[in-house]
Amino acid sequence: MxxxxxxxxxxxxxxxxxxxxxxxxxxxxxxxxxxxxxxxxxxxxxxxxxxxxxxxxxxxxxxxxxxxxxxxxxxxxxxxxxxxxxxxxxxxxxxxxxxxxxxxxxxxxxxxxxxxxxxxxxxxxxxxxxxxxxxxxxxxxxxxxxxxxxxxxxxxxxxxxxxxxxxxxxxxxxxxxxxxxxxxxxxxxxxxxxxxxxxxxxxxxxxxxxxxxxxxxxxxxxxxxxxxxxxxxxxxFKPSYKNFVKSNNESISEADSEETPINIADLIHQLNQEPSNICLIDVREEYEYQDFNIGGINIPLYELKERLAEIPLGKILVFCCQSSQRSKLAAKLVKPLYEGSILYLKDGVLAS
Structure with missing residues (x-):
């Protein structure tokens, strides 16, 4: 008032x-x-x-x-x-x-x-x-x-x-x-x-x-x-990147997304058990990755489509970012183009 x-x-x-x-x-x-x-x-x-x-x-x-x-x-x-x-x-x-x-x-x-x-x-x-x-x-x-x-x-x-x-x-x-x-x-x-x-x-x-x-x-x-x-x-000017979020102020959520989360504890366990089967991909920008990361390769979200060839075949893909929003979008983008399991890190690298 x-x-x-x-x-x-x-x-x-x-x-x-x-x-x-x-x-x-x-x-x-x-x-x-x-x-x-x-x-x-x-x-x-x-x-x-x-x-x-x-x-x-x-x-x-x-x-x-x-x-x-x-x-x-x-x-x-x-x-x-x-x-x-x-x-x-x-x-x-x-x-x-x-x-x-x-x-x-x-x-x-x-x-x-x-x-x-x-x-x-x-x-x-x-x-x-x-x-x-x-x-x-x-x-x-x-x-x-x-x-x-x-x-x-x-x-x-x-x-x-x-x-x-x-x-x-x-x-x-x-x-x-x-x-x-x-x-x-x-x-x-x-x-x-x-x-x-x-x-x-x-x-x-x-x-x-x-x-x-x-x-x-x-x-x-x-x-x-x-x-x-x-x-x-x-x-x-117009958006040059694919819009992965819904209109009407609704962002992708756990309920309406087919992407599967994995928490940091389970990821660490999987990496310890079968490190060769997992490919961790950090989709933050290069400066963010250099400032702090938990390993894996760095391919920024907006470069994924152009750099798909860098992702190894036959792996379980785990996308990560700062909080999980970009990694969920990355998983959604890559899913139709990749044969294999695709996960994203719940709560992001800061949860580590």
């Missing part, structure tokens, strides 16, 4: 017929996680806090640096050296005392992404590196979370919404990350200070539309903006 003070605070947006009291109630009930409290995160956080999003999570392990201040407008000179997530939270609480804010000052990685994301309805990615972007995307797909995405480079920015109602995802438009030397960071190439404000505000707008159900979301569309010439374009 909105308090009397909140009704006054949000009155100018609540009089919009598209939003109204119902829409404001949705904002109040929403739980949003912001990845990164830098150039993009600052305007996103300010506008979502001002709009009345009820719970906001901020994850960022960085500290405020003097070189941030020309574009990361949440921070003041006296904030230099402070954790960005905590400094941002302090500012946002002063902006709107009616919202809840949770901070995570550790670095996002394959070990904590699922547990953190699970508590939020909407994920917003303002990260500045490709490994994090792919991790965020893959975790959102695995947990069926909508992802609002933004990026900036010199004078240009991009905005899109991924995995919205099982729609297109980040990998559909950017299948593979560029090499490190191909994309320099802001410290090397520079960025004009107003650009993250423009792109971040557009990201906040998409988040509000997703939460309240108004307007047309940038799902299957990539908005680009050039700050030098003011040119803004929207490009359409």
């Amino acid at each position: 909105l308090q009397k003070e909140e009704l006054k605070r949000y009155s100018r947006q609540m009089i919009l017929p598209e939003l109204g009291l119902k829409g404001q109630g949705k904002l109040k009930s929403a739980k949003v996680l912001m990845i990164g409290a830098g150039g993009l995160g600052c305007p996103v956080l300010q506008y979502l806090a001002a709009a009345g999003v009820g719970e906001i999570g901020i994850i960022d392990d960085d500290v405020v640096d003097e070189t941030n201040l020309h574009r990361q407008i949440l921070y003041f000179h006296e904030d230099i050296g402070l954790k960005k997530a905590e400094a941002a939270a302090q500012k946002l609480k002063k902006l709107n005392p009616f919202i809840k804010i949770e901070t995570f000052t550790e670095r996002l990685n394959a070990d904590n992404s699922s547990s953190i994301f699970a508590n939020y309805d909407l994920i917003i990615d303002g990260s500045d590196n490709f490994p994090t972007r792919y991790l965020v995307n893959d975790t959102c797909v695995e947990l069926n979370k909508t992802l609002v995405f933004g990026s900036i480079f010199k004078f240009e920015g991009q905005v899109s919404v991924f995995n919205y109602k099982y729609g297109a995802q980040y990998r559909d438009i950017f299948p593979e990350a560029p090499q490190k030397h191909e994309v320099p960071n802001c410290a090397e190439i520079g960025v004009i200070g107003v650009l993250p404000g423009i792109i971040g505000t557009l990201m906040a707008n998409e988040a509000i539309k997703v939460i309240t159900g108004i307007g047309k979301v940038l799902s299957g569309k990539l908005l680009t903006f050039n700050a030098l010439d003011g040119n803004m374009q929207v490009f359409g």
Whole structure:
């Protein structure tokens, strides 16, 4: 329920017929996680806090640096050296005392992404590196979370919404990350200070539309903006990977899937008894596999169809991933193409 003070605070947006009291109630009930409290995160956080999003999570392990201040407008000179997530939270609480804010000052990685994301309805990615972007995307797909995405480079920015109602995802438009030397960071190439404000505000707008159900979301569309010439374009794109999940917000579950789970204890027993009969396939991304694995071969889920020849014949296949969602999809994909038993690791490699 909105308090009397909140009704006054949000009155100018609540009089919009598209939003109204119902829409404001949705904002109040929403739980949003912001990845990164830098150039993009600052305007996103300010506008979502001002709009009345009820719970906001901020994850960022960085500290405020003097070189941030020309574009990361949440921070003041006296904030230099402070954790960005905590400094941002302090500012946002002063902006709107009616919202809840949770901070995570550790670095996002394959070990904590699922547990953190699970508590939020909407994920917003303002990260500045490709490994994090792919991790965020893959975790959102695995947990069926909508992802609002933004990026900036010199004078240009991009905005899109991924995995919205099982729609297109980040990998559909950017299948593979560029090499490190191909994309320099802001410290090397520079960025004009107003650009993250423009792109971040557009990201906040998409988040509000997703939460309240108004307007047309940038799902299957990539908005680009050039700050030098003011040119803004929207490009359409379609999912390039087979959609293994059902429509109408129903994901594959134990009850409606023919795939068979195996727990970690039984897998270890089978490997000890007959190791030559089992082929363990980790379908996470290479960086996840290198960070932590329980053995086997690594073939990312979205490369399975092209790399089927690498799977040995006559084996019991056991697919594994971080939590079991991707491994279930892998088992479903391979089953019609493989003669033999196919299992997936229940609860994923983290259960080990």
